[in-house]
Amino acid sequence: MKLSVVICTHNRSELLLKTIESINAALIPDQVDLSILVIPNACRDDTLNKLTEYQRNRHLNKPLSLEFVEELAPGKSNALNKALEIIRDGWICFIDDDHRVDANYFPSVIAAIEKYPGTKLFCGKIIPDWTGKEPTWAHETGQFKITPYPVPYFDLGNKDLLLSEKNSIPGGGNLIVAREVFDKVGKFSVALGPKGHDLMGSEDSDFVLRALQAGETLRYTPDIIQYHYVNPEHFKLRFLIKKSFQRNRSITLIHRPDKIKVPLYLWTKLIQYLVGTLFSFNFNKSRFYLTRFAGVLGQIAGHIQSRPL
CATH class of the missing domain: 3.90.550.10 (Spore Coat Polysaccharide Biosynthesis Protein SpsA; Chain A)
Known part of the structure; x- marks a missing residue:
């Protein structure tokens, strides 16, 4: 073989x-x-x-x-x-x-x-x-x-x-x-x-x-x-935010290769995660909400960006 x-x-x-x-x-x-x-x-x-x-x-x-x-x-x-x-x-x-x-x-x-x-x-x-x-x-x-x-x-x-x-x-x-x-x-x-x-x-x-x-x-x-x-560099906050944004953007582009209107629920999620980041008063929670916030931004970017074939 x-x-x-x-x-x-x-x-x-x-x-x-x-x-x-x-x-x-x-x-x-x-x-x-x-x-x-x-x-x-x-x-x-x-x-x-x-x-x-x-x-x-x-x-x-x-x-x-x-x-x-x-x-x-x-x-x-x-x-x-x-x-x-x-x-x-x-x-x-x-x-x-x-x-x-x-x-x-x-x-x-x-x-x-x-x-x-x-x-x-x-x-x-x-x-x-x-x-x-x-x-x-x-x-x-x-x-x-x-x-x-x-x-x-x-x-x-x-x-x-x-x-x-x-x-x-x-x-x-x-x-x-x-x-x-x-x-x-x-x-x-x-x-x-x-x-x-x-x-x-x-x-x-x-x-x-x-x-x-x-x-x-x-x-x-x-x-x-x-x-x-x-x-060890991958546990730094900057890396986590960048990865969350890029991976969510690319996954969205797989399923939605053409530009479409951003669904309302994504804007709602974005606000929820922003509020969580600002008012969690705990770094572990803030890290979580920041990465989720970046992920939703990535999804939004995937919706408004068309994917070349």
Whole structure:
């Protein structure tokens, strides 16, 4: 079985190398033809040098073969689509450059594909790679839980699930797709997704939704696990506000690509969250209301902005 790992990266060489290291350390079933394709996207750091060094030293410790091809046009969707031009068959395992894979990641992928031969899309868990240095509020699960979460987190439990548009739609950080699906539903939307580290997203969710609407099936398999790097900077208020705005804007653009009138309920929510921010007199509550306020602003921006095709 042919598996191609695709990693798109932008100016994060240190994290990228840790991701590649985790792939090399994972168990590789004998029946798997596995390769790694890295797409450096408009990188200005030492990413290209580090990848060249990897190739030069590949004979040491017998690491997996690795190919890298630059995509100069900024934007993760451009990088993803570059990978699709290169990979023409088999299965693609999408792994973010700030993830590490579980030791049993590849055996779990193979087991899922063999168990569900009619399924062309799989996803699994994304778990924060906790260090113990994160603030206590990061583990808040109650009324004032921050959403979207500072660290990507996707866990639908410990049972296999058939997902639909009514379920939680996974991001692309732990997505496995048969290459033929892209020939059927098209590539990633270049109007969505991050450019650099601007926190836009939803290019992956948009693709998944189009695949589901085209009749493909998506299964959640809990044994397919990746761990997401926990960046201390992501717990700062400025980051939380920016992420909430950008992610809500991009999600709105998925469902409403054309300009429409902003619904009255969003203006009502905006006022409610502003009042909550001003009169909570508690920093945990203020943080919650500020991020919700930013999220509603993102939704409003998504309504008044048309999405280029």
